[in-house]
Amino acid sequence: MRAVYIHIPFCKTICSYCDFCKMLYDPKWSQKYLIRLREEIDDLYNGEEVKSIYIGGGTPSVLSGRELLFLMETVRVFKRSLNCEFTFECNVDDITEELLSVLKRYGVNRLSVGVQSFQKENQHILGRHHEFSDVESKMALIRTYGFKNINLDLIYAVPGETVKMLRDDLRLFLKLKPDHISAYSLMIEPNTLLWKEKIRPIPEEIDEDMYMYICSFLAKKGYKHYEISNFALEDKESRHNLTYWNNEEYYGFGLGASGYLDQIRYTNTKSLTKYFDGEFRAVQELLTEKDIMDNEMMLGFRKIKGICIQEFEEKYRIKMEDAYPIKPLLKNGDLEEKKGYIYIPKEKLYVMNEILLKMI
Ligand SMILES: C[S@@+](CC[C@H](N)C(=O)[O-])C[C@H]1O[C@@H](n2cnc3c(N)ncnc32)[C@H](O)[C@@H]1O
Ligand code: SF4
Incomplete structure (x- = not known):
């Protein structure tokens, strides 16, 4: 939904x-x-x-x-x-x-x-x-x-x-x-x-x-x-x-709003004049499977419990560790794994962007 x-x-x-x-x-x-x-x-x-x-x-x-x-x-x-x-x-x-x-x-x-x-x-x-x-x-x-x-x-x-x-x-x-x-x-x-x-x-x-x-x-x-x-x-x-954060689809309505529908990410115009003229959308991009997978990682790691490995692999039909350098990051402590979820440990959340850069 x-x-x-x-x-x-x-x-x-x-x-x-x-x-x-x-x-x-x-x-x-x-x-x-x-x-x-x-x-x-x-x-x-x-x-x-x-x-x-x-x-x-x-x-x-x-x-x-x-x-x-x-x-x-x-x-x-x-x-x-x-x-x-x-x-x-x-x-x-x-x-x-x-x-x-x-x-x-x-x-x-x-x-x-x-x-x-x-x-x-x-x-x-x-x-x-x-x-x-x-x-x-x-x-x-x-x-x-x-x-x-x-x-x-x-x-x-x-x-x-x-x-x-x-x-x-x-x-x-x-x-x-x-x-x-x-x-x-x-x-x-x-x-x-x-x-x-x-x-x-x-x-x-x-x-x-x-x-x-x-x-x-x-x-x-x-x-x-x-x-x-x-x-x-x-x-x-x-x-x-x-x-x-679960990388699911949503409608975005109104000035400057963003949405994600049918694999398209879009942002509405921030110009009131254009909005009044019915030119609602300013930019839109059809995402590739790889884009969607990258988003899943970037957004999913914002959640403290992280990403469910099984769900990820069923959704993208690829092993997470084949798509991203997970193993070295687990080894150096940037990532941890527990009960089927992979996540950034709390003490490293502050440097999440650096970890994501290493991964994507
Ligand atoms: C778009 S505002 C809407 C809330 C409502 N307009 C208000 O200000 O009470 C959403 C929230 O984003 C946060 N926020 C907005 N600009 C920020 C900034 N530059 N740095 C940190 N937080 C910000 C504020 O906590 C704000 O309540
Ligand atoms: S200017 Fe920004 S933070 Fe202030 S009331 Fe408006 S939306 Fe909220």
Whole structure:
């Protein structure tokens, strides 16, 4: 079964670090955007059952009440599997009774909230401002509406951050009892405000120490580390995101969205003008069997449990060790094998890219 990603590129403000496909919310654009989005979906979706829907952004929660209803009516077209995971990304400020009741009514069963950090110094750099008490009351409100699967996004390794500040953030995050945490090291991407202001990233060693700290802190609190940046309580792994890491197919709708259908990987245009003209796709590439196999390795090794050797070999009709230099990497400790899975050991996840380069 395929998954569905829908991109809503509008935000109330633009954060200093953000490189996502986004723009300031303006009803002049958002209404037309939602109409085109519906057309794109109607053109491409073939009516099959889907296992997850993820509405991300940008900030989908920035939409007005009427726009949200229009979007939710659009999404009703998807035939959902029995336990379809349906995620909606929210900004803390937008979480209201009105929003939650609409999301609940239309079957959203997972919320992802961008909290990032409670440390004043970090917030100043990131351009975020949430007080712990605000987020705490929003979490309580979310729970009164019966949502039982909540992710919080955390950003660490902000210039000037110390391990003590990170520990304080982790403690506060856990007080909110999220079911899932995505923890991202701050990337200073070209053309963002941070980049223009020539803010330098934190030294690599501190970044690595912080990563290791997060992994051990969350493990002690019962959060399973299941993907490089993702941690979940029992059975709360993001099924939608696992679609990507399992190299399975998914629809991508909306400005700048990517998708993977019938062995074609595509990316939509990031130009609103072209999107409005119905020129949805910007690039697409038909993958060869070798490309697909390489992707399986690059994406699969992001999962902590790694890749199932038998499944790989049945899918590609080739022994993994004949396709990739697995044996020397097992020998030097870059890879390990357990219970039929091959994986990058936790202490080497930080240098995953170097290991993948040796392999592919
Ligand atoms: C596209 S944002 C959507 C969430 C929502 N718009 C918000 O900001 O609350 C998804 C997440 O990516 C992470 N993110 C975005 N830019 C990043 C960067 N440059 N470095 C690290 N994490 C980043 C943030 O944690 C953010 O919550
Ligand atoms: S981090 Fe979220 S709110 Fe900030 S600009 Fe990016 S998408 Fe918008």
